[in-house]
Amino acid sequence: MSVVSRDVMSVPDQSFLQAQDPRLPLADAWWRMRNELSHSEQLPSGGKLQQSKPTRSLSRKRDEDASTEVGEGQDEWAQAKTLIKPPDQLELTEAELKEEITRILTANNPHAPQNIVRYSFKERTYKPISSVDQMAIHFSLDGNLLSLDSDEGRRQSARRATTTELAPVGSSVVETEEIEAIEESSKEDLLAAGAEEAAEAAETIEPVEAEEPSPQSAKEQKLTNQFNFCERASQTFNNPLRERACQMEPPPRANFSATANQWEIYDAYVEELQKLEKSKEKEKQRALVTKKEDKRRGGKLTSLESQSDDVTKVTKAAKIMERMVNQNTFDDIAQDFRYFEDASDEYRDQLGTLLPLWKFQYDKAKRLAVTAICWNPKYKDLFAVGHGSYDFMKQSRGMLLLYSMKNPSFPEYTFSSESGIMCLDIHNDYPYLLAVGFYDGNVAIYNLKKPHSQPSYKSSAKAGKHTDPVWQVKWQKDDMDNNLNFFSVSSDGRIVSWTLVKNELVHTDVIKLVVEGATIEGPEGLQLHTVGCGTSFDFHKKIDYLFLVGTEEGKIYKCSKAYSSQFLDVFDAHHMAVDAVNWNPFHMKVFISCSSDWTVKIWDHTIKTPMFIYDLNSAVGDVAWAPFSSTTFAAVTTDGKAHVFDLSINKYEAICSQPVVAKKKNKITHVQFNPVYPVIIIGDDRGHVTSLKLSPNLRKMPKEKKGQEVQKGPEVEIAKLDKLLNLVREPDSKQAK
Secondary structure, three states: OOOOOOOOOOOOOHHHHHHHOOOHHHHHHHHHHHHHHHHHOOOOOOOOOOOOOOOHHHHHHHHHHOOOOOOOOOOOOOOOOOOOOOOOOOOOOHHHHHOOOOOOOOOOOOOOOOOOEEEEOOOOEEEEOOOOOOOOOOOOOOOOEOOOOOHHHHHHHHHHHHHHHHOHHHHHHHHHHHHHHHHHHHHHHHHHHOHHHHHHHHHHOOOOOOOOOOHHHHHOOOOOOOEOOOOOOOOOOOOOOOOOOOOOOOOOOOOOOOOOOHHHHHHHHHHHHHHHHHHHHHHHHHHHHHHHHHHHHOOOOOHHHHOOOOHHHOHHHHHHHHHHHHHHHOHHHHHHHHHOOOHHHHHOOOOOOEEEEEEEOOHHHOOOEEEEEEEOOOOOOEEEEEEEOOOOOOOOOEEEEEEEOOEOOOOOEEEEEOOOEEEEEEOOOOOOEEEEEEOOOOEEEEEOOOOOOOOOEEOOOOOOOOOOOEEEEEEEOOOOOOOOEEEEEEOOOEEEEEEEEOOEEEEEEEEEOEEEEEEEEOHHHOEEEEEOOEEEEEEOOOOOOEEEEEEOOOEEEEEEOOOOOOOOEEEEOOOOOEEEEEEOOOOOOEEEEEEOOOEEEEEEOOOOOOOEEEEOOOOEEEEEEOOOOOOEEEEEEOOOEEEEEEOOOOOOOOOEEEEOOOOOOOOEEEEEEOOOOOEEEEEEOOOOEEEEEEOHHHHOOOOOOOOOOOOOOHHHHHHHHHHHHHHHHHHHHHHHO
């Protein structure tokens, strides 16, 4: 639709031109020139000028936007415009129009889900997530932005400057080509609007001359795009290939050929059957022999012993694998055992600590107390544990277990007994022989080399067994006929020597503990002697015939194997039962004793009074000398504590008092030092055995002095203990003089 005006030519909307044609400056100049020409031109007769039909885009724009008619003699943009309301527009009152409606814009994503749940392993339910990601990414582009002041930016700027210097004409040619293209497009539009106006407008438009860039601007030209991607690569040297080869002798070869006839196959089957029959006969003979031996010993075969020998073929490999798995499982404890040294001992003022290592326990021995502990003299990581009960009203079975520090999860050997085990000892020369004392008064010898679980030797009522529990057994040197023998002490007051003669135990009463001055007149004038109840004993390390015996009455008897009816000396040591008595491994005159009267005492067997007395505020279950020092010993009490003393550091109190068991009701029964490693093992009445490592302050060795060698050996240890004993002996020696 075209609009006709009498005096003024219609001018298209500038915004429309700007939207339609990007070459706005040229088109704007053309329309401005055309408007001036329309005002200065004289109208022909008739007083009307018919406007030529404009372009389709202009007429369409006019049809859409022309809501008012153009008046005569006025410009189009000067006329008032009336708004046309759509028929479905909502009519509002003045109050509704003036009402302010507040809208809050938030950054929350309306499309984000609000009902996402995740499974909570702590509460074991699905729980909704409180925070949901509200960010919506419409566009993302990874780029690389370089600073102009950086080294890489300066290199790129210098590279761009060199390229522009080499080809300056090319850039100007590109700019002139763009200007000429704009001019040509504008001329085509003018020809479509009108030939005369377009020709005049083309004459007025002057071509834009391209400016040649100055050399300074070419040099200082900035980078148009700083998002340049750089790739860097470097090639390393290839490692030289090394070839290793070894030549071995070819395996021997032999050609074999034979014909398989029917009779040859038959003969082969017959030979196989004969071999099977022979093996069955051998098994029957073995079974008969084992049955005869069991009948003679009065034992029965267990289900494990009656099984086939197939399991025994892999026992060694399985044991090695089990130790490897346990070593990996308890690797941190193994590292502490081998390498850890408590550095904080330097700041403890000569006090020490015990580091817990492995804990040994067996399910079948949970309710049995640890009644005896002994290290193997040959295999330093192996120790034996006896299980029984100290409660005389609750006596049941017993167990003998052998543990290794290489496998803390399961014992190496297990033996069960009908009566509780109260004591044990391992032979020094034959580490596979164990002497055991039972609660019922019997003694037995176990041989670890034999596969069966019954003892190899055992006493009986006919063979002179004890009538009361056996509290301690000790191996002694072989007798004159090179027969193995050991000693035992019991509450019946007898100290018996047991000798292994062929296949039986032969007993000999060494001494009977008769209390002097405690005779009771019986019926018909008979005099009954009161017998002392032996609880512990120990043999001298150098003098074979000398040994000490502790009793329930609190006395310690110094006895000799040569005298069966007389004591060498009697010490009124304690007010309650003597639980342990031990000779010092270095000093020949010193021994130690502990008792349920809360005390630990150190004695010189040539003096009746004790050298040192220590009160531990609880019943002392066991005491043991350290194998590396003559002045160090450890004691355990029933309140669950372990006490370590070193007389050379502090002769008045312990340098370490540490709780070992967790529960207060759990009582500690025994303690033993390892002969090589700085480790002690402690047993309790719940069947558990705990190993602990001594800190450096608990095993101090003589310090090295500059230019002097450290003196070590038993002579040094004897001199160290003599120095302490002389401090106690001085008043007595002065009175003697």
